Amino acid sequence: MLPPVLLCILIWSVETLSAKELDFSTNDDELIDYINNYPDIKWRAEKSDRFKTMDDFKMLLGAFRSSVRNPARKIISHADKNIELPASFDSREKWKECPTIAKISDQSNCGSCWAFGAVTAMSDRVCIHSAGKKIVELSPTDLISCCKLCGAGCYGGWSSSAWEYWVDHGLVTGSAYQEKTGCRPYPFPPRLLNKAHPNGMYRTPKCEKKCENGADYEKDKVYGRVSYTVDQNEESIMKEIWLNGPVEAAYNVYEDFRFYKEGIYHHVGGQLLSGHAVRIIGWGEDKGEKYWLVANSWNVNWGEKGLFRIRRGVNECGIEGDIDAGLPKL
Numbered sequence: 001m002l003p004p005v006l007l008c009i010l011i012w013s014v015e016t017l018s019a020k021e022l023d024f025s026t027n028d029d030e031l032i033d034y035i036n037n038y039p040d041i042k043w044r045a046e047k048s049d050r051f052k053t054m055d056d057f058k059m060l061l062g063a064f065r066s067s068v069r070n071p072a073r074k075i076i077s078h079a080d081k082n083i084e085l086p087a088s089f090d091s092r093e094k095w096k097e098c099p100t101i102a103k104i105s106d107q108s109n110c111g112s113c114w115a116f117g118a119v120t121a122m123s124d125r126v127c128i129h130s131a132g133k134k135i136v137e138l139s140p141t142d143l144i145s146c147c148k149l150c151g152a153g154c155y156g157g158w159s160s161s162a163w164e165y166w167v168d169h170g171l172v173t174g175s176a177y178q179e180k181t182g183c184r185p186y187p188f189p190p191r192l193l194n195k196a197h198p199n200g201m202y203r204t205p206k207c208e209k210k211c212e213n214g215a216d217y218e219k220d221k222v223y224g225r226v227s228y229t230v231d232q233n234e235e236s237i238m239k240e241i242w243l244n245g246p247v248e249a250a251y252n253v254y255e256d257f258r259f260y261k262e263g264i265y266h267h268v269g270g271q272l273l274s275g276h277a278v279r280i281i282g283w284g285e286d287k288g289e290k291y292w293l294v295a296n297s298w299n300v301n302w303g304e305k306g307l308f309r310i311r312r313g314v315n316e317c318g319i320e321g322d323i324d325a326g327l328p329k330l
Helices: 004-018 028-036 054-058 113-129 140-146 159-169 234-244 255-259 316-321
Strands: 043-045 224-230 247-254 260-265 272-286 289-295 307-311 323-328
Touching: 028 043, 028 255, 054 255, 054 272, 113 140, 113 159, 113 234, 113 247, 113 272, 113 323, 140 159, 159 224, 159 247, 159 323, 224 234, 234 247, 234 272, 234 323, 247 255, 247 316, 255 260, 307 316
Parallel strands: 260 307
Antiparallel strands: 043 260, 224 323, 247 272, 247 323, 272 289, 289 307
């Protein structure tokens, strides 16, 4: 039997090496090294040009998360549907007639992830449910500036409120900054394409109910028919994506996610920072590890060409507990 002092040292060492709450806030290299040498790690970490500091990273995390669900919000489970789901699925392959599914956004220096996760999934579903006859890009600008009940625009918002706003008020069209098409294009340049990009957060744009392209604002609107939350289990989420298209997901973000480069993410180190919202477009399995295939809004030069994979079936970082979706009014 080990002497008490040695036993205490051994227990302390094991806890120190395995604790996810270690403070890496002042040493990026130490956290990256910790991740890449973590036992049985399924993903690789490296420094990103997009995030020079942790503050750069935190400003993009704008998904408000609530510990209590809205009791009035409809919950869909698809428990009554007997569907033989494939081991892997990619919405881009099933609905090739819908180019929006493959597009990767750039939210710039604005905590508008909650809006991008919503409008990109909405746009995908408009195309999917019209059998490719209606292809639109709904405007995140319209959502962050005009939905006052959604939250605080560039300073964060609730995903569920975004979907409810789509049903109640509709959203106009609007492309990425560099394309400048649609009624209300995004006003902020991609993070790495503008050399004079400011370090701070952009202010939420004003709610202007007029189109930059001269179209009629009200006539340009596309509405949702219904919005809902998807039941928080793996099979329900898979069925929803299989039947209706990509969904929006909000999850907890820790310091280690800042350095994600490739692989199947799971949290291994660093403090909890905030919430982030994204679009799940499919799922798969790699060497026995199940994952969700996720489109982010940090441009194509981040992660796996703008995408990332995260553990599936274990509610990693709470990603399976906060899924929102809806159907378009066509």
